[in-house]
Amino acid sequence: MVDFFELKTGGLLVTMGKIRTFLEEAYNSKRFNLYAFGIIAVFILIAYSNTFTASFHFDDNPSIMENAAIRHITLDNIMQILRGVRPVVYLSIMLNYAVSDLNVVGWHSFNIGLHIINSIFVYLLILWTMTLPVFGKEYEEKARRMALFGALLFGVHPVQTESVTYIISRTELLATCFYLATFLLFIKGARTGKFSYVLGMFGTALLAMGSKEWAVTLPAMLALYDFMFFAEGKLRPVLSRWHIYLLTAIPWVIVLTKMDLMATGGSAGIGFNIVSTKGITAWTYLLTSLNVLWTYVRLLFLPINQNLDYDYPIAKSLLEFPTILSFLGHAAVVAAAFWLYKKKGWLLIPFGIAWFYICLSPVQSFVPIIDVIFEHRVYMPSIGFFLVFIAGYEEVFRWWEARKMPAKNKAG
16 A cells, blocks of 8 residues: 555656646747747637627627628728728628628637737737846746736636627727737837838727727827836937827827717717716716726726626715725825836836726726726726736735845844
């Protein structure tokens, strides 16, 4: 019995040793990125394996099932789509219909595939950022691991369910895809100096804003990224790349010409003159958004009681509860981010916080929307949250190791 036990134990240890050796070799391999892409895809497919046959819901009906413009690929239908709002999304719907008809499996396959691509882009964005010269060798041994962790959090977090499984929410998926692609092209362009990457950025920015209006934040986020990670806090290098921000801002024309925010009754439930029985105005929407932002944060930390159609209370006064606490909380977070950047020299956490707030600002600020909260709105801004999370836990472990070192030295 003892010999058998020892034999089994020894075999297990040998197997574990081989697995550890394989993982170490894979981590240090030049092919690790390919392994990471595969891991991301597998985890997402497992997480969403039971959603391929989910039915059409709500806005899927007018946008897909009852939309005559997508039924046939003709020049007239294509031009009609291009003249409408979110043309990139509806062109994708037209192609999806041509391939899948109304078989929901094809529609979900498209959304899930796009979500996998976005998660891979998140991996590359984090990895390429952590290996920039501004960090030296700070993340040399950790960048791949942290990038994969961040991408997996983004890929399988339950808060993304609405964006992925609610078919028409591919607006978020497509806009995020081209938004992230613009960032990746910017990083490549800044490091190589090739103007072809800038031209590519114009194309991806155009596609992003042709997918969802919140992509207008792209030039601001690129400038902030440039200021923090390439220009290292100097304004002159950022200003020298003014042509990049101008090119990525030109697609604003798509949004400005197709959305009439001053229209009577609002434009598709958005605008300063929307008709609401709940008393939604620019001011009350801003106050309500202060609370909604904390609901998003709560869902990111603790994704329970998720809902496709919230009945959210409208805030009427800044001094009421819990709005005043929400305001003070946001002020504290922004102040902490600024302090960490100016006093501690930290970059990832302040940038992640800025990403979260700025990317949510078009839909959760002072421009009223008839629905004050939707979980799909936090899809792309959640990247900032996950960046803060992985950088934060790394700092906690670094502090813990540093704290243990004096104790070890004293014991020695």
